[in-house]
Amino acid sequence: MRLTLQMLISHGRMARRIGLGPESRINILRNILTGLVRHERIETTWARADEVRFYAEKLVDYAKKGDTDEKAMKMACFWLTEKDLVPKLFKVIAPRFESQPGGYTRMARIPNRNNLDRAKMAVLEYKGNPFPSLYPVRKENELTLINQLLKGFREERAQQLAAKA
Amino acid sequence: MVTRTVCQVFQHRFASSAAALRPSPAEVCSQRNAVFSREQARQRALYPRVEKIEVSMQGPGLVGTTLIMNRGMSTPLSCARHLTEHHMNSSALALVDGEPWPLHKPLTHSCSLTLLTFKDSDPTLVNQAYWRSCAALLGQVLETAFKDDYTVELLSTPEVPVISGAFCCDVVLDAQLDSWTPSEESLRSLTRGAQQLIHQDLAWEPLEVTSSVALEVFSHSRCKQEEVEQKASQSPKDTVMLYRCGDHVLLTGGPLVARTGLCSQYEVTALHSLGQGPWGHHRRAQGLSLPLQLQAHHTVWRKLRQRAEKLVDVPGPEEVKPPSPPDSVQPPTNQ
Numbered sequence: 001m002r003l004t005l006q007m008l009i010s011h012g013r014m015a016r017r018i019g020l021g022p023e024s025r026i027n028i029l030r031n032i033l034t035g036l037v038r039h040e041r042i043e044t045t046w047a048r049a050d051e052v053r054f055y056a057e058k059l060v061d062y063a064k065k066g067d068t069d070e071k072a073m074k075m076a077c078f079w080l081t082e083k084d085l086v087p088k089l090f091k092v093i094a095p096r097f098e099s100q101p102g103g104y105t106r107m108a109r110i111p112n113r114n115n116l117d118r119a120k121m122a123v124l125e126y127k128g129n130p131f132p133s134l135y136p137v138r139k140e141n142e143l144t145l146i147n148q149l150l151k152g153f154r155e156e157r158a159q160q161l162a163a164k165a
Numbered sequence: 166m167v168t169r170t171v172c173q174v175f176q177h178r179f180a181s182s183a184a185a186l187r188p189s190p191a192e193v194c195s196q197r198n199a200v201f202s203r204e205q206a207r208q209r210a211l212y213p214r215v216e217k218i219e220v221s222m223q224g225p226g227l228v229g230t231t232l233i234m235n236r237g238m239s240t241p242l243s244c245a246r247h248l249t250e251h252h253m254n255s256s257a258l259a260l261v262d263g264e265p266w267p268l269h270k271p272l273t274h275s276c277s278l279t280l281l282t283f284k285d286s287d288p289t290l291v292n293q294a295y296w297r298s299c300a301a302l303l304g305q306v307l308e309t310a311f312k313d314d315y316t317v318e319l320l321s322t323p324e325v326p327v328i329s330g331a332f333c334c335d336v337v338l339d340a341q342l343d344s345w346t347p348s349e350e351s352l353r354s355l356t357r358g359a360q361q362l363i364h365q366d367l368a369w370e371p372l373e374v375t376s377s378v379a380l381e382v383f384s385h386s387r388c389k390q391e392e393v394e395q396k397a398s399q400s401p402k403d404t405v406m407l408y409r410c411g412d413h414v415l416l417t418g419g420p421l422v423a424r425t426g427l428c429s430q431y432e433v434t435a436l437h438s439l440g441q442g443p444w445g446h447h448r449r450a451q452g453l454s455l456p457l458q459l460q461a462h463h464t465v466w467r468k469l470r471q472r473a474e475k476l477v478d479v480p481g482p483e484e485v486k487p488p489s490p491p492d493s494v495q496p497p498t499n500q
Contacts, residue, residue: 141286141288143286143287143288143289143292144283144284144288144292144459145283145288145291145292145295145327145455145456145459146455146459146461146465148292148327148328149327149328149330149453149455149469150465150469151328152327152328152329152330152472153330153468153469153472155328156330156472
């Protein structure tokens, strides 16, 4: 092929190059996706987690079609290398996201890997997993003075609305 | 006609002599102050030698800290000063062996101490004490707001829960002011008076006195003396807790917070008439306040203030309420 300058500069190219080639990339992502379906929260490099996110959400969309669907079953069998996870996908994960149209995964950055490569790491999880949340939930104290005053205010307004109706 | 002028002359003469017989508010104030200081000095003189006590601190980050303090001289505030400036500024009330203890009251025995702030996980005690302190401040402002010709009688401030939206102070004004309704300007001037007291950052000094001394303190006010007798009969040791803020001596039903500087937003919202009572024309002054650590945005403050203008219904004392019927309407559940 023509060795142009554009070949060496990759400005604006969105496709990531993982592993040895496109087939290797798919295999790597397949393994990561299998691990995600098994454990529901995994830790990998940020780039791989970002790539897997797209495939994880597409897999859940396919699984929502139901395990009687031919295409859905083929996809699940291809993407999940450990075949005992196929029923888990259709019976546990898909019903969890029945009411949601998208956004089934969450990604959070964690400190860089301690090796020589100091790689950018991330945690990828399916929402609704049984583990404690990644970001601590700050519960506002109901009993502080200002919250008690606001609570009284809200109750009175609700009473007035109920009396008017 | 001659009799009418004679009657008018007698009326004027007697009115001025009646006013002269009644001591001026400044004299009453200084007399109460003198008795309070005398009693305070006497109680301090009970500990001539310095004796040490051990105070073990409880609270987040303080478990295991033991402070060696002086008996009868050290207060929970001095314990807080040994810790950090944050503890000193944020603590409003203390718990000594589980009992609510005002911050300026001296410790008398080795105990466990917890400093309470407005942002604890359970600040109900602090909230109640703060509400009581704001009501006491309102009473003090009302006492000094009017001219010397008019008497102001503070009645016992009712215990209002925080959720009702405003603290109240029951007061009976002079008979000449029965037809007076406060305008916006007068409420604003009362607020300004309260803000001045807050700015001065006066401490509420507590003092536990016997009922005889308390009766002497309030010798000019019959209704305060009745209140003293009522409170003394309720306490197990026949003692009453008096508080002094600046120049005024107050009587309240529970512990107050440390100092006036802890309040930041303070407004006197309304002065409602309650009708005739045993002491005259009863009025209820209401206000709203928030502490320094929990300030509200002005939009939120405006809404809360609007609510605080409405009359607060104080539940009657010791009413034997029949148990509510089991098939009452269920309140709407929170979403």
